Amino acid sequence: MTATTTGGLPVALLLPGQGSQHPRMATGLYSGEAAEPEFAAAMDEVFTAMGAAGKPLRADWFAERPTVPVDHVTRSQPLIFAVDYALARLVMSRGVRPAALLGHSVGEMAAAVLAGVFTLPDATALVLDRVRRLADAPPGGMLAVAAAPGELEPYLGDDVVVGAVNAPRQTVLAGPEAPLEKTGQALRDALFTCRRVPSLTGFHSPMLEPACRGAEELFASVPVRAPRITIHSAYTAGPLTHGDVANPAYWARHPVAPVLFWPALDALLSTGDHILIETGPGDGLSRLARRHPRVRAGTSKVLPLRATEHGP
Template identity: 30%
Template sequence: MCSIPPRPWQLLVISAQTESELKTATVNLTDYLRQHRDLKLRDVAQKLQCEQQAFKYRRMVVCRDIEDAIVALTDPRRLLTNIQETQKRPVAFMFPGLGTQYVNMALELYQVEPLFRACVDYCCEFLKPLLGQDLREVIYPLGQQQQQLVSDNSQGLDLRKMLGRSQTPTDTTIVAATSLLNQTHLTQPAIFVIEYALAKLLISWGIHPAAMIGYSIGEYVAATIAEVLSLDEGLRLIAARAQMIQKLPRGAMLAVPLSLTEISPLLNDKLSLSAVNGSSMGVIAGEIEAIEVLERKLTQKGLACRRLETSHAFHSQMMTGASTDLCKLVRTFNLQAPKIPYISNVTGTWITASEATNPDYWVKHLCQAVLFAPGIQVLWKQQYPILLEVGPGQTLGSFAMQCLENNPAVSQLILPSLRYSYDKKPDLAFLLKTLGRLWLAGVEIDWAGFYAQDSRDYLSLSV
């Protein structure tokens, strides 16, 4: 195994009892760094995190080195500030499903976070004989020497990638790898592995989910984190399920701006409700020709429909061909009652112990619609949590924001953990910003856990 390099990004946190004290502390820290440019930013960050008392007025910034910190601390566009109210909110994990995966997702975390890498390595080694493929070669096709994601130029959005323009030789490799990753029998295990590893990393930093909700494959991650399935069982199940689906007839899926009431009359023996993502956001799945006819019909009515990039009609009656084999496999597992509450895709409310441990439930989960919108509303009304999307992109955050649109403050409580594919921000900087925002919101970070893989002494700093 190659050695783990140090984190190239650091999270600075500042806290004070009043707004004026916070401003003074920021200025004092900036002046101190100007006078001590030979310091290691990692030592400064750890001192602030571990020895500073957390008061009501809080500020955070993510930066690269001492010089970058001096600039960032005087840049209001990079500084994030919050007044922490006395009420602490729980955190709920949201695990996305297929559609947002991309080659090199979480590459920098794999490079610099030992726990994340250990989880990915274990899962991929376990899956090797089941898939006949090392998933690491699929997710990270250029190997671990691909350092451009941690370079100084990795900022902003890649417009060329967003628009699909001219490709370099590296891009050609990525296109081929993307085609491979998007094969169902590899996509589903890949999503599972990355989301599981990311969840374990966050938990090690003290971000413990009070509740969870998964979307399609994401529910398998939630069930594994909740210990309904052991990790080995979760990996076996997700690999077998994906291979079963791969053998089924191909299908199509169409996102439609319609309510459940408006969708129902459109359904028949060739078209099924596949997902309820919002009050007027649904997905219909079925046979390719039937979806094409429906798309033309709705488009002619002026409705903005969107075909999803999928090979099969997931969560539809076209999945029933895999139900018998899936049920047989699940019967071999030692399913347990969930240790962390999570929302069921099948019922749109809290899963019960009897459902989670019943093999028939997992067949229903395969063939029935994902009731995300009702589920997120139930989760929100009971706990009013910070919603943390644990996986690539921000699709579930977008869905949740629309489902909870009556609450204007909710956008501040929906956070991502991994960038979109076209976002060039470094993975670690992206995640540390979210960690900082959680701290701003009053979540207690386990800084000892954050530095568990790094036992080096740090300086005595007076600011």
């Protein structure tokens, strides 16, 4: 695998977030006959950087019956971060030099490490601080709906909001558990197709505002650098500038702010065609990206690693 493919297209890595996790995701790349040393080394880097939290996280990652379920914020978020980072490192070890990175939710933290904005130890500390804060938030969830955001406006309220715009008719609602369940029932009664996202937390909704208070101070204490690789933000829907990455409030509000994956992907592909490689535990972003006109036209390509989980 090289930095470009036939036609000389640049490569962009897509790094997924909450909802892409599943039990024992990518463990086959860590140990056994199909193990990839570069992947295993990168995962060990993350577990080591996490200090005391790394050992139980690694144990639950491998466990058939984990102590803490993989959908719990203290497991899903750091493990997605670690797998995204390690898969990207594996791809890059094969000679790929990405021209751009696009992370979804916590995937943007992994992108920030790959681009040199944060060191891995600093980023792991920030991710662990985030999940500790969010673990104390009230029960919540996320609901994927086959509809445009405008169609869903009459159903919003009680802190249920648009948490992510993933595609033209793929919107994710987020909020507290009881109001979200009520909203979901109303949508199903109105014949909307809905599906719960694997999450026990209402990411990207106002309900997490109290839990995020104080996070800005920790981000302000961590040195940042201008991105060495262009990061297309799923929060601003544009490339991150040095001013963006140096703003602690930008990072601290990630759990509260909506994810604009589709506008960010559209902005990325407006710069030219790319090979889009999803470096994460699933193929969700790949399925979304295949809806883009440039991909449907065949000028941009999509390559999820899930289909080749035992090695690219």
